Amino acid sequence: MSSNLHQSGVTLLKLLGRHSELIMDVYLSGSVAEGGDNAAAIDKLRKAEILWRPKPGQDLRLKRSVRALLEETLSDERNRQIDANVGSGLATIKTLASHYKEARHAVDYSASEAYLADLSEHVYSFAEGLRYSIRVLWSRINNEFGYVGTINAKIRENELAQSQVSELLNGLEMFQFSELGELAGDIRELRKLLVTTLQETLSDCTQELSVVQGRLLELLGRFRQIQGRTRLLKGWLLYTDQHPDYQVADHVSHKQLPVLFNRAEALLAPAAVDVSNTGYEAELLQLVAQVKAISRVERDTLVREHDVAFALVDAEDFEIADNPLKLAVDDYFCAVIDSGLRQSALQYHQQQTLEWDPESWLYQVICGYEGLPEEHRRYFELEPIGEPHPTYSGNFIIRDVELWLA
Secondary structure, three states: OHHHHHHHHHHHHHHHHHOHHHHHHHHHHOOEOOOOOOHHHHHHHHHOOOEEOOOOOOOEEEOHHHHHHHHHHHOOOOOOOOOOOHHHHHHHHHHHHHHHHHHHHOOOHHHHHHHHHHHHHHHHHHHHHHHHHHHHHHHHHHOOOOOOOOHHHHHHHHHHHHHHHHHHHHHHOOOOHHHHHHHHOOOHHHHHHHHHHHHHHHHHHHHHHHHHHHHHHHHHHHHHHHHHHHHHHHHHHHHHHHOOOOOOOOHHHOOOOOOOOOOOOOOOOOOOOOOOOHHHHHHHHHHHHHOOOOOOOOOOOOOOOOOOOOOOOOOOOOOOOOOHHHHHHHHHHHHHHHHOOOEEHHHHHHHOOOOOOHHHHHHHHHHHHHOOOHHHHOOEEEEEEEEEOOOOOOOEEEEEEEEEEO
16 A cells, blocks of 8 residues: 555656646646647646636636645745634544554554554644744735735735634644643653644744734734825815815914924924022022012001111121930940940930930931931941831831941
């Protein structure tokens, strides 16, 4: 049987090579009529089932398998056929896997090898068909559906491609690798085909199909934008045809231009004063000083009964008493300097029996440390003692602080 199959295949390939020019003519034209100079060659191709007749009386056409071979080999952009029937391929793979397990269990080595070869061919063909479908989709996206002439046809082709992508993704969801793993069992050949190979292929193809779907949606939005502008332009041309006496108004003389005509960006941005820039402080103060206060409220005129004398004298010096809490913090810093040891702020608060709240005391100690001049602060080290907030990350709860000489 193998020798007969081999001889039949060789004869078919020779027939294809001998009549290659005629086959390409039929591929490009779509059909061929019987008779004429190539009647004998056409009859041989028809008997070999390379050409077929859809209905009695119609011209002969190429078989779908031969046309698919030429489309894939030539990367013909007119090819828009995608096999989205994933369920049939999955059922075939499961059936062949069951046949192989049964033959292996019955110790029928010849049958098991034949079933394993068929299963390998179906798995690899399924993976190649899936990748071929994705290549066809990318080809249609990259040339922006250039095989059709109108924008409406491009939109319809885009919607067709989106439906095919959705069908492919829905079909890939049918693969349950837990079920395939149970079907393969501990047979190494089956696990390699049903689990490893298929899982890698489906993972890559699913990710690429998601990217294809996003590109199709982006391209569809661009097509619809072009369609909208085209309709607007056609409507404008139709309006001018129906109103030949229409004249465009001088929109430049208007204070506010319509959005349709105002397409250019402004030459100068709106001016605004940067009040946060300290370099303008002197100019801003000068401008503010020149502003005159205008009040519309009527005020009563004050008339003094006699003149009041006044004299300009130097202002008396005065002192502001320091805050007792600040003085206590200064004493705490002095105590650390005198002892030269690391000392806790809360322990000092308890030892001195200070009257202030511990939280206010700690806050004032931290403020006193931060308020020191830089040259004085270098002589001290302050370390907060506490723990991070249990719920809100990034927050640190301070329970105490320790101060010592650096």
